[in-house]
Amino acid sequence: MEADSKSSRDVQSLLLADATTLAGMLAREEISSVELTTVCLQAIEHRNPQLNCYLHIDAGGAIAAAQASDARRAAGVPLSIFDGLTFAVKDNIDVAGMPTSNGLGYGAHAPRADRDAAVVAELRAAGMIPLGKLNMHEIALGATNDNYHWGRCENPLREGYTPGGSSGGSGAAVAAGLCALALGTDTMGSVRIPASYCGVAALKPGRGQWSLDGVTRLSHVLDSVGLLARSGRDLQALWKLPPVSHLPRAEEQAVLSLQTMRFAAMTLDSASDLDQEILTAFAQATSALAGQTASLEARDCIGMDFSGVRRAGLLMCEAEANVTFADELAQGQLFSLQLRKMLRWGAEQPAPALVRAQDTVQAAGEWLAQKLEGVDFLLTPTTPQAAFPFSEPAPVNQANLTSYVNMAGLAATSVPLGVTADGLPFGLQVIARAGDEQRLLAASVALENFLRATSAHTQDLENH
């Protein structure tokens, strides 16, 4: 196989190319889907024992699907520009014939899904190839992916460090090049946090924009299915892939100028408990943006009761999980002791406490939605910190900047913002109205390009 003859460096650059680049190679017949898929499966075989991002791999199904894709290309009838590219799926989203463990202790006996979740079916209808199921924080309630049953998922950028969560396997697999794209879920920040910690891009669509059919519920109101990719333009290309064969080429995507867009940046001070490096990088990025956009306003975060809102969101999840997982809880051994305790607490709260939590969450959402008044996009850092070692306790504020977006039902992306002195990445969150995802993605691509250029420029200056 040609891929076997490639140098290790060639293979690595192939794995880490973004989906748009790979789609171009497929379109130009520089590589076949079978070759790409084989390289990916070999890399999984090689790296997954250490990274532990895949819980289930369907190598045979993937190769068969790749052969079918290559046949469509040869016949001139690809299903989309992404026909023949791989994707991997968080283990709380159904893929027909594959197990769905929700990160619980099923071992080899997780129930298998009869049919694809709606979002998986859409990617499959675009010719994409599901490789397998990905590690996650137990039932998606937590942001370290230190999974009691399945083991830790490692951050590909540093051993012993969390990839974030709850979609940690999705962040790690995309960052390590073990799939072209990954699906995750995001209830309080669970696709954006791993994107920030792993240095990749993520989209959480607005409420109701992507079907949750076939996705295990954590919180009815807060849940979104989301997408992780190695570039913002991949997210943009995938958003509503045309289902027919008259396809725009990836290169033809609209690249909007920042000059057409109105931004606001959240003013965050030390009270918001962000790492100083992230505060500085965010301030530098937003001041560099001044004059580059149609407008750039400031929004304070007065009135943000981070801890009260966090507890309210958690109670909603803990109460609802008692209903979603009623059967599984009855089986007992499927849950870690820690999660069982959390859910018992949720079960013991009186109904009016849940009413108060829902009220708090709604008010928090309305608070954030108001910040968008007069602008198109609101900027914040994605996470208050970069990835941390599993040996340290998880900071309570991991989802502080992301969870409000779910409460408001808004859409958001995370794109790489910078790297700590210690060499770990962190993200920029771009927030937009639900339904405005297309412009959000165009803005995210423009920002990604701008930040890359600015950072290169800064490095040039420092080198002089």
Next chain:
Amino acid sequence: MEADSKSSRDVQSLLLADATTLAGMLAREEISSVELTTVCLQAIEHRNPQLNCYLHIDAGGAIAAAQASDARRAAGVPLSIFDGLTFAVKDNIDVAGMPTSNGLGYGAHAPRADRDAAVVAELRAAGMIPLGKLNMHEIALGATNDNYHWGRCENPLREGYTPGGSSGGSGAAVAAGLCALALGTDTMGSVRIPASYCGVAALKPGRGQWSLDGVTRLSHVLDSVGLLARSGRDLQALWKLPPVSHLPRAEEQAVLSLQTMRFAAMTLDSASDLDQEILTAFAQATSALAGQTASLEARDCIGMDFSGVRRAGLLMCEAEANVTFADELAQGQLFSLQLRKMLRWGAEQPAPALVRAQDTVQAAGEWLAQKLEGVDFLLTPTTPQAAFPFSEPAPVNQANLTSYVNMAGLAATSVPLGVTADGLPFGLQVIARAGDEQRLLAASVALENFLRATSAHTQDLENH
């Protein structure tokens, strides 16, 4: 005063004229607002001791407002076609300067509102005159208006009978001619049930259509503010009254033909526990409609778990009321023992029980919304029975046909459908999509006219 010299029969026909008729008389200067308001206040003085529909009356404020209205008319600048007409307000909706008791045991010490609820402000801005506050079921949780603190509100059509609830005072005041229009609230059917029992018309707008600002919450998701009137055309005229002085005349309202409208009728069998007279009248009305409409389909009610859905809706209210009335509950003596027990039960349910109730309510709403597919309007009886004596226990199914509409967030009206052999009225419910209120009201007027004509025709046949 001229009104004093009118015969009792003239006064009665003036009181029972609909708002549109009264507006025409004002426009033609056949009567003044001061005269109309005075007649109304005298009738209240005369009848309220028995009916007990008003808990608070602002006679002085009303006369002053009527004088101001007459001055605007004289100057040729009325604020709307309804400028100078009276309205009364359920006692869970704020009117600036008036008490808001929510039907609790405040006696003379209910807190007074600082400002008008949004919907009251709108009527006032249209020149309408608030007469006072109306009796209601305690905190709007119940449908008989047998109020422990304030006493029973009587059905004006028969002594000792319930006017329905929870907006019983609104239904009674409109039916007795003690205001031109009344505001109520509707969480499971609380404006439509009194309309059905009292033989008047009511509108419950769709979710989000009328502001709940200044309205005491019972259930965040299910609450609507609504309107009761003596005719469907009054509801139609009031819906979004033009706030400027270029006003259409009442007679110019669009009267759409039933031939342009697509209907479905709910098929209800004996299992749905409706009184036979109502089932028969509903079947006769819908079969008379055949051929008169663009289409007339049937919808079954398979899958309607009336009792499960009722319990779910009640739990939502009971849990939320613990939060809304937390301060009042701490005072103790404001609540009847029965209500206190209900709320204690709500406070003791675990949070996951509320999650299950919310899920049940959402599913019930989705179930009903699907019934509208392919048609514009869905028809059901409003209530399973006509008004009943206070001496009998309240049937548990009072809100069975109305509560699903709140769960779905849809809009609905009730217009008079028929009269039992015993002489008590019952309503026809017309359900439409939220946002489609204008067409819903046109359809309701057309149906009201059609039913009136059909019933006259039937009576003619019976007389031969």
